[in-house]
Amino acid sequence: MRLPNTAHTARPWRIHELVGDFVLEDVWALPTPGGPDEFGRFVEIYSDDSRSKGSVIADALFAIRWKLGALFGLDKTDGGLDSRVASLRDRVPEDLRTGPRGPDFGVFTSLYLTDDEWAAELANRTCHAVMHMGWVSDGAGGHHAEMAVLVKPNGLFGKAYMAGIKPFRYWLVYPPIMRSLAKDWQRRNVGRTAG
Template sequence: MRLPNTAHTTRPWRIHEIAGDFRLDDVWALPTPGGPDGLDRLVRQLTGPRLPYADSPVARTLFAVRWKLGALLGWDRPEAGAGARVPTLLDRLPADLREGPRGPEVAGGPFRSLYQTRDEWASEIANRTVHAVRHIGWVPDGKGGYRGQMAVLVKPNGLPGRAYMAAIKPFRYLGVYPAVLRGIGRAWQSEPTRAARADAG
């Protein structure tokens, strides 16, 4: 379920002090009910080898087209990434986050972990079109439990980047995000019961 931007902006996330010049693009509630200590389990799931949209032919096709275009146009070359075309946000981390856990790296994916706390995990991606952050928070669900929350923050690369973000927006909302949310929910529910009991505290 898509949430208002205030679901992200009103919380005291550390990402605000690190990516204050990024635009908040989306905020989503994740179908991951659990207890107060569920973030680590969710991060492990999101960084594992199985992609959340793996069961969706539409989403798989959209991503395949994107990576093919990226290869043809040079969008994803190393010199276009974080630490090359743009400084990595790792350089902005305050000392406590820089010295703390970064979280696992994403298996086979373009995102790089930045930091992980008890209720927050952030990773970044940069290419020729955009520098972006995927922020995962662990929040009260209003019913006595907790769930994940995903925010996407972006800094498009000039006019071409803004045009690219506008062009892909319908595909993200119609094909990508629904598949990703369904995949996250299925993976969460399919884990062993003992993991769910552990998260419930």
């Protein structure tokens, strides 16, 4: 479920220290009900590259994006982290830098992992982006993950690109990914409680 930006900005997340020059694009509540100590398991499941990521349509859109990226050179290494833009690793405070970094996954490079936060970044010729996951209490003893996507578009092209993909993200990418994550979370919870 999509949330207002204040669901992310009102929390004292450590990521705020790193992304003052980024734009908050999206905030989503993820269908991952769990206990207070299950964030590590959530990170493990979410970052599992073998996990189904969505629907045939979402997979097709990602495949098209990677083909267009190759055709137009959007994802060349000279347009990425530590080439076109500096990684946010240099902004990570010492206490987070010396702690667990968390898993890299897909095209994302992990920045840090705490008991209730995980952040990873990517950069290409369109933007520098951060995916932030937080483990949030529901106030009644339960918890769930919330995802925030923060971006720094690369010029006018990057702004146009982000605006152009917005409807696809909202209608064709995020919903099936959320459904797939909910199924995986529930399946692994059933297996865990049965074991």
